[in-house]
Amino acid sequence: MQLVAGGDARAFEVIYERHCTVVFSLAYRICGVRAAAEEVAQEAFLAIWRSGARYDRTRGSVRTWLLGVVHNRAIDSLRRSTVHDRLRAADDQAAERLEAPERTEVEVARREEARSMQAVLGALPSEQRRVVELAYFGGFTHEQIAEMLGAPLGTVKGRMRLALEKMRASIEPREAVL
């Protein structure tokens, strides 16, 4: 990233190659339209290229930083669209499946990671999974979600917190990192 911050196009190309699939996949999952996903991914990569100097390695990996930028831009794009689109975004079942072919070991590992995370999400009680998906992939606030589901605000907040706790425990037990 130091080289990218210094304006090294080749170093940036390495970052692009390493993360383009996960970036585009997240943008597509949220936007649901290839053209919009391409636009979001392009904007995010160029934002990273132009703000490389702001990357702080103590605050997480390049991938986490990049995906945070993609998520924010995709949600901004989604918030300019209709509620219907946003509900579609939060509904994984409706997403078009155009998965990348497994060509390299990296892609196989990435696919395995996706399956593993899908299993973690799938293991959540449906009402907890739903609030996480509506918030993260649909960009809804907890108030909007409460209204949509006809549930009290406190319940929605509680479900979000419980869902993240359970996911975290599945990814890496607390004892292992404390």
Added chain:
Amino acid sequence: MSGLDHREFSEALGAYALEALPEEENARVREHLAGCRECRAELEWLRASVDALPASVPQIEPPPELKARVMQTVEADAELLRAAGERADRPERRRRWWSAAPAFTTPVRIAAAAGVAVIAVLVVLISGGGLGTRTIQAQVTGPALTAGTRASLRVSGAHAQLVVAGLPAPPANHVDELWVQRGSTAPAPAGTFVVRTGSVEVTGAVRSGDQVLVTVEPGRGSSAPTTAPFIVAKA
């Protein structure tokens, strides 16, 4: 949500990590976090779950054109930085009065480099130097003018580059598109771009007297302009 106790703030951390709190409530949680080590640790713990969510989505290969578009802009920016030289790329070694300012980010440096490059070209022209590069001030209208956008065209032989600074982003699902218009013929598409500050290659030959236009177009661009040009430069 005023007067919340620690337990209630702690309860809101899931929604906070998912960025699902309205701004006002978000600000209150942020304020609480600044003074509560326990909640900060809890948030860090929960945030790892949010960070893992992108990995759960079906992995889809991006189209090769995406890389081509991204790298076209990156290469153009890098070229601009190189053209401006080493000094434009680095802060001064000796501490000066501006040394307390935040580190220069790439866009600032690119803008600075664009400025240096334009000045360099002007100096060459004024001094009668012979690089054969002409810089033409472009006319900017509409919201771009209000936003203070500056644009110029650098023409070298039949090759042209649009240099912009502070260009506002087009609406969602739209792109900025370049056109070359020769005489009274219909404008020919000359590439789409996303650069806000920097330079953009104009695709195809640009001859003396041609007009280079920029319009906002839906989707990935159009084969003929659908809106009025907001940047116009005559080569």
